[in-house]
Amino acid sequence: MNFIGKILPIEGYYVVVKSSLPVDYAKSLTHLYQPLIGIQAVTLYLTLLHEVELQKEDSPQTHHTLMNYLNLPLDEIYQARLKLEGIGLLKTYENKGEMQNYYTYEIQSPFSAKSFFLDGMLTQLLYHHIGKDKFELLQEHYTKQPVTKGSNITASFNEVFQTFQPQAPANKVKQDEKTASSEAVFDFTWMEQMLRQRMIPAQRVLTGENKRLIIQMMQLYDLETFEIEKSLLWALTEDNVLHAEEFKTACHDLFKSKYKETDIQLTEKQSSPTQISSQEVVTKEDQLVMELEKISPKQLLEDLSSGNHASDQDMKVIREVMTSQGLPSPVMNVLIHYVLLQTNMKLSKAYLEKIASHWSRANLKTAKEAMAFAKRETKNFQKGNQATSGYRKPASKEIIPDWFKERKKKQPSTAKEQNVDKEKEQQEIEALLRQFSGENK
Known part of the structure; x- marks a missing residue:
């Protein structure tokens, strides 16, 4: 594709930062975004980010400045800008003036390294770009759990306070306890965030029945988080309703694709004496x-x-x-x-x-x-x-x-x-x- 002439060296630009960046944004850009968009796009992002301190309110920088900073022709800078826009790291606004146009580049915050792996699309892209071994290494490093704090016994609001006397039917209380018990050992926050990022109503998808099914499939097939996300998105209908049978089939197909060895037959094993106290x-x-x-x-x-x-x-x-x-x-x-x-x-x-x-x-x-x-x-x-x-x-x-x-x-x-x-x-x-x-x- 020909990008020559899309912007001119004499045209100016301003840079604004939309929100504060995560502490580990440099690691995220280097190890997670760079394999997807390339070194030129990441370098352009960092250059624009640090231009904020140097720019003057009444005098925009020209794109000729970017050419000197990056030592790149303007068509390659434009191509790198499109990659930043497509991946969600940059928004561009055009201002038409009487003499010449100028642009406003709004820097978008990248995902933190840990949050990156909650995005189903980005994780799948990274998986295919760098391969299984490197992907699992990065995922394990950036999503490792903090040091355990022990069992959380903090009392909730409902356990301490009461504003009225509940009069729920006995069978409903029993069902609520069963649902709460399942969710207590499984955190759906990552899935809710993934659905919202895709403009999918999380409440419609993550019903009590669907949560129970998701937990069962994840435990049954020993699936990873990104595999559950992939199966869930595959099984959603056009109306954003989870098709249970398609979801179960998708999870089963992932299991088969991971273990392609010949099916085995369960056989009785001979035990040997073991010395115990x-x-x-x-x-x-x-x-x-x-x-x-x-x-x-x-x-x-x-x-x-x-x-x-x-x-x-x-x-x-x-x-x-x-x-x-x-x-x-x-x-x-x-x-x-x-x-x-x-x-x-x-x-x-x-x-x-x-x-x-x-x-x-x-x-x-x-x-x-x-x-x-x-x-x-x-x-x-x-x-x-x-x-x-x-x-x-x-x-x-x-x-x-x-x-x-x-x-x-x-x-x-x-x-x-x-x-x-x-x-x-x-x-x-x-x-x-x-x-x-x-x-x-």
Whole structure:
């Protein structure tokens, strides 16, 4: 494209700064914007920024000055200006005078390095310009979380003050608690900002039902923030309504594109004796619950499959059951583990759905609740109370999850603990797992 003659060297310009710049604007321009718009556009931006201090109110600078500063012809300066305008770093206003025209360049604040990665379009462009490895390095560096402050126990306004006596129906209170519980562990601020930047009404998209679906898909497929953004924008209709099925399909397609290896089959693993202390035996179930609370269903399947990628078909089955029954990720993990133990490591959709519907009606929210419920129902079944439980007879072989033992770091042992009979400890571990799976020997 020919840019010669678009502006003349004798034409003047003024520079104004729209708002204050973030502290790390130079890092953002260098590492995030420069790969997208080039060094000439970034240099022009910085030159205009520092021209503010030197300009006179009654005498505009000429573009010939910019040519000398940048050592560039005017057509290349004009091209760099267009890039700044297109990326959102500059606004240009033309003033027609009797003798000659002059321009006002309004400097726009760039995103801070952290906020840059909240913009779906810019992050996708940067990803394609610099490649996966460099992108992940920058994203990890600029979006790393600050040092943890501990659990936030600050009382809210509603917890301290009351202006009237609420009279909400009981079922509505229960639903509100469930929604608040989900959002408490997930911050939607980044998504609201992304939608507003695209002039999309965030309240229409981020309904309570859609938030729950977004959380489920992010946990199920272990997706990154920019991947969720991409799936969400893909699934929006022309009326800015989220199409749930298209969103689930988009998330699943991203999962498949990341893991193109041949689908694997879950198989039973042979366990080996592990030396642990008596204190560890007592708390083994609690440690297992903690792991099931933290990991995603996808990670659980991979751990149970010796680290291989979860199969496409297994992920589809889990997705349908998880979303249709509205089970939280920790509860789904317990369900997956339980079904695999009961069915000789075969993931049966019919069996999953049967138990999931029962657990959904029980309103289970945590892995601990689900594990206790499963043990109680299995115990009732073994006593002959089949009316309250539809679970199958436990599998004939005990499954000791190596993934759990491998995840736990070994603690230093005293000389006395090292002499504990390995066979006895193995029997204690197996007895604990049988308590969960419901098997009696």
